[in-house]
Amino acid sequence: MRLCFEGAAGEVTGSRSIIEYRIGQKDRRFAVDWGMFQGGRDAHQKNFEPSSEHADTLECVILTHAHIDHSGLLPRLCAQGFHGPIYCTLATLDLLKVLLADSAHIQAFERERAERRQAKNQWRGDLPQPLYSLDDVTQCLAQCRPIAYHQRTPILEGVSLEFVDAGHILGSATAVIDVVHDGRSAHQPTKRIVFSGDLGTRNRPLMNDPDRVHQADVLVLESTYGNRLHRSLQSTEDELVEIVSRTLKQGGNVIMPAFAVGRTQEIIAILLNLVRQKRLPFLSIFVDSPMATAASEVTDRHLSLLDAQTQALAAWAKAHPQAARVHFTKDVNESKALNQIKGGAIILSASGMCEAGRILHHLFWNCPREQSAIVITGFQAAGTRGRLLVDGAKTLRLLGAEVTVKASVHTLGGLSAHADQADLLWWCQGFAEPPEKVFITHGEDTASENLSSVLVSELGWARPIRPKRGESFPC
Numbered sequence: 020m021r022l023c024f025e026g027a028a029g030e031v032t033g034s035r036s037i038i039e040y041r042i043g044q045k046d047r048r049f050a051v052d053w054g055m056f057q058g059g060r061d062a063h064q065k066n067f068e069p070s071s072e073h074a075d076t077l078e079c080v081i082l083t084h085a086h087i088d089h090s091g092l093l094p095r096l097c098a099q100g101f102h103g104p105i106y107c108t109l110a111t112l113d114l115l116k117v118l119l120a121d122s123a124h125i126q127a128f129e130r131e132r133a134e135r136r137q138a139k140n141q142w143r144g145d146l147p148q149p150l151y152s153l154d155d156v157t158q159c160l161a162q163c164r165p166i167a168y169h170q171r172t173p174i175l176e177g178v179s180l181e182f183v184d185a186g187h188i189l190g191s192a193t194a195v196i197d198v199v200h201d202g203r204s205a206h207q208p209t210k211r212i213v214f215s216g217d218l219g220t221r222n223r224p225l226m227n228d229p230d231r232v233h234q235a236d237v238l239v240l241e242s243t244y245g246n247r248l249h250r251s252l253q254s255t256e257d258e259l260v261e262i263v264s265r266t267l268k269q270g271g272n273v274i275m276p277a278f279a280v281g282r283t284q285e286i287i288a289i290l291l292n293l294v295r296q297k298r299l300p301f302l303s304i305f306v307d308s309p310m311a312t313a314a315s316e317v318t319d320r321h322l323s324l325l326d327a328q329t330q331a332l333a334a335w336a337k338a339h340p341q342a343a344r345v346h347f348t349k350d351v352n353e354s355k356a357l358n359q360i361k362g363g364a365i366i367l368s369a370s371g372m373c374e375a376g377r378i379l380h381h382l383f384w385n386c387p388r389e390q391s392a393i394v395i396t397g398f399q400a401a402g403t404r405g406r407l408l409v410d411g412a413k414t415l416r417l418l419g420a421e422v423t424v425k426a427s428v429h430t431l432g433g434l435s436a437h438a439d440q441a442d443l444l445w446w447c448q449g450f451a452e453p454p455e456k457v458f459i460t461h462g463e464d465t466a467s468e469n470l471s472s473v474l475v476s477e478l479g480w481a482r483p484i485r486p487k488r489g490e491s492f493p494c
């Protein structure tokens with residue numbers, strides 16, 4: 020058996036691995052994740068690399084979760100001739116419908132915008148080429164085969180798969196794959212390969228703690244925050260209580276740019292819980308992002324996958340409608356009406372880095388008001404408006420105008436969908452014996468190197484391998 024790393028090796032995007040094995044004399048291949056590369060200079064080029072060879076030879080794909088850096092090139096693979104099944108959880112499939120369609124829309128929009136500019140002689144060079152169309156997304160979704168957690172399922176001759184909860188986002192899974200030893204028949208003993216997928220944090224709202232796995236021959240482990248420790252949820256809550264109370268008292272609005280999938284639902288849960296604990300008064304929360312609304316609907320449909328506290332909170336909120344109002348704006352007119360609200364509103368909107376979408380309008384109206392507060396809730400990449408706000412910009416370019424920033428700006432540091440070093444170690448301690456081979460992926464060099472060292476020093480594991488893109492290893 021060989022394990023090939025095609026992405027998320029030495030970086031955090033483009034998750035893609037291929038497993039090759041042999042039944043009798045026949046070589047077989049399947050993949051785990053087929054993600055898009057995002058950010059970085061050569062991401063575009065990597066996304067466009069031909070994958071027709073893979074489309075012809077892969078027999079199935081296992082998808083750990085819906086995030087685009089794990090799923091985003093699947094429609095392209097299908098368009099190039101891959102007809103096999105894509106195994107994922109049902110909640111992942113429901114989120115894929117939202118995320119992949121959005122990805123296709125953005126690509127079509129960028130192409131149309133470039134064509135309009137070209138017509139006015141304002142575009143130089145080649146026009147952006149969409150990676151895939153909405154039709155390709157529809158085809159890809161039709162190839163998805165949902166599997167429930169904790170249900171071992173034969174997926175290929177000599178290969179079976181079980182998903183366990185990775186606690187990262189709704190539907191996210193760790194893939195526990197049993198593969199027959201090379202050259203044997205399908206009923207002979209197997210090797211167990213475990214792909215952690217992205218692992219969540221413990222003791223956080225919404226998601227369950229990640230399930231630990233007790234045995235693996237080969238482990239492929241993510242390392243996004245392998246060199247960091249997160250702040251506690253308690254301090255994040257304290258900070259939020261302080262900001263919201265003060266802003267409401269002085270008659271302003273709280274504007275929260277938030278990622279539509281996961282972060283928005285997490286913040287709603289935190290705010291409702293603070294109301295329930297009587298640490299915050301009645302709240303009027305507006306969710307103003309079509310994608311966040313769609314993702315919240317998917318979350319509601321899969322309430323049973325959330326942790327017990329969040330399920331209890333949802334029941335409490337239903338029984339106490341007077342305690343807080345969560346309103347999802349239905350159209351552009353409702354969104355625009357929010358611009359007239361001078362105080363008392365908490366507005367959650369996308370995009371999370373303030374680069375596009377309805378958040379721009381809310382920043383436009385609230386940045387110049389010293390009574391209002393802007394609360395940044397996630398990572399802000401260099402060069403984005405969100406980063407400028409975090410760095411203390413005094414003015415911001417919004418909707419074609421230079422807007423003064425008089426509102427207070429706060430950064431909530433404690434929210435993360437990724438396990439930190441302590442949680443990664445806790446998860447690895449679930450193995451009764453150290454896995455024979457450990458590969459560390461999905462992390463920048465410093466993060467993967469640091470995690471690798473602590474696995475050796477704290478758990479006594481043999482030094483893990485940190486594969487580079489394109490490398491493959493016998494297993």
Ligand SMILES: [Zn+2]
Pocket residue numbers: 084086089187217
């Ligand atoms: Zn993820």
